[in-house]
Amino acid sequence: MKNLFVFLLALTSYFSYSQVWKSFGADSLYIPGNPTSYINIFKVINSKLYATGAFMKSGDTTLWGFGNWDSTKWSAVGFTKSYGGGGFCIELFQNKIYYGGGFINLSDNDIIDYLGCWNDTTWQPVGSIGSPNGSVRAISFKDKLYIGGGFGYIGSTYFNGIAAWDGSQWHHVENFDGAVSAFAIFNNELYAGGFFTSVSGTPAYFIARYDGAQWHDVGGGLDGYVKSLKVDTVENVLYVGGAFFNTGDNTHVRFIAKWDGSHWYDVGGGFNQDVETIEIYRGQLYAGGYFDTAGTQRIPYLAKFNGNNWEQVGSGIGNAVFAMAEYKDELYVGGQFKHAGGLASSCIAKWYIHPDSVNVTTELQASTKEQQIKIYPNPTNGNITIEFTLPEKQKALLKIYNSKGELFRKFIVAENENQKNIDTSKWAKGVYYCVVEQKGKRFSQVKFIVE
Incomplete structure (x- = not known):
């Protein structure tokens, strides 16, 4: 604590x-x-x-x-x-x-x-x-x-x-x-x-x-x-x-x-x-x-x-x-x-x-092991896998932001999903941020790199 x-x-x-x-x-x-x-x-x-x-x-x-x-x-x-x-x-x-x-x-x-x-x-x-x-x-x-x-x-x-x-x-x-x-x-x-x-x-x-x-x-x-x-x-x-x-x-x-x-x-x-x-x-x-x-x-x-x-x-x-x-x-x-x-x-x-401060809010919840996002491979130049565990069995949003803090991609996460596979091969090289939101609250954020 x-x-x-x-x-x-x-x-x-x-x-x-x-x-x-x-x-x-x-x-x-x-x-x-x-x-x-x-x-x-x-x-x-x-x-x-x-x-x-x-x-x-x-x-x-x-x-x-x-x-x-x-x-x-x-x-x-x-x-x-x-x-x-x-x-x-x-x-x-x-x-x-x-x-x-x-x-x-x-x-x-x-x-x-x-x-x-x-x-x-x-x-x-x-x-x-x-x-x-x-x-x-x-x-x-x-x-x-x-x-x-x-x-x-x-x-x-x-x-x-x-x-x-x-x-x-x-x-x-x-x-x-x-x-x-x-x-x-x-x-x-x-x-x-x-x-x-x-x-x-x-x-x-x-x-x-x-x-x-x-x-x-x-x-x-x-x-x-x-x-x-x-x-x-x-x-x-x-x-x-x-x-x-x-x-x-x-x-x-x-x-x-x-x-x-x-x-x-x-x-x-x-x-x-x-x-x-x-x-x-x-x-x-x-x-x-x-x-x-x-x-x-x-x-x-x-x-x-x-x-x-x-x-x-x-x-x-x-x-x-x-x-x-x-x-x-x-x-x-x-x-x-x-x-x-x-x-x-x-x-x-x-x-x-x-x-780097985008989406870091006072509502960011405790980063427990169950709530962390895992992204691999990171860095990447092709497909990535994003793994997560939702804190509640309800739909959520997975959002990707670019280095300017602009919302770049958004995916709907079903209540029973625990991963997304995404093709980044046509994305511009640079730093991106992955955020998972549920019921309006962001509970985890991870940075990854596309080479």
């Missing part, structure tokens, strides 16, 4: 130092003389992190609310001075960057409102019929750029909240009776969430899916608006954030829900206020927004999910979170805060988890 205590104490010490907040310091974003600067959106394009929001400068660099970060410095993307609201979306389509939001007169050009296109030299209007007459969000799906938002018209042509751009002209995509605020591609279909309750007269409460031919209801929908959508490509589920309490199939959810293509699920008891952004980092779910309670615990603005419960991220963050993105192995967090993890950092901060 004493040895177990020493082991867990050492593990806790290692874990605490391998997960840290990092301040942007002098590279933080701000508006001179104005304390209300914030970031709305991140997007990784061509090895750079793009950000948009209500900010003007980083150090001596003027950005006008839109810039890119190459891990060492911020750079402006042309002249992005505008008026009105800030940017809400950044999307790459046909090798051009499209920038949408609530602004007018982008680059001081009175014909670029709410949506502009960057051609590597200047900002240009999209198409020849005029600009949208309201705010824009966008996503690239199949061979078109889809935009949604608070607009009814593009130029003088009626579109009512959604349209598709093929690179040369605009196309109608049915009619929404309210604004679209988020897009995602899940199971090769386009999902849209927002403030609508129907699509072309067909009920679709705050979320709908498009199969390329027509729009459909999603599990009876939700009882409140949607602000964010995020696909977990490993688990193959769609996470939905916003301001809602119940789904159309009578599942009780609070501000966040999980959709697997057939059914809705609660996620850890949810939150007490709006979820603005959702991200997956090191195989773990993160949510940010205006909330101050996650599940039954006081966790303000940013939380991560351990499979059972929501947890605070380090020592927390100082105000609302609106944007998250993984960039070069770190989780970038943007919002309206001035501090993260006790460090001064205006609008933007980085959260880092060392790969």
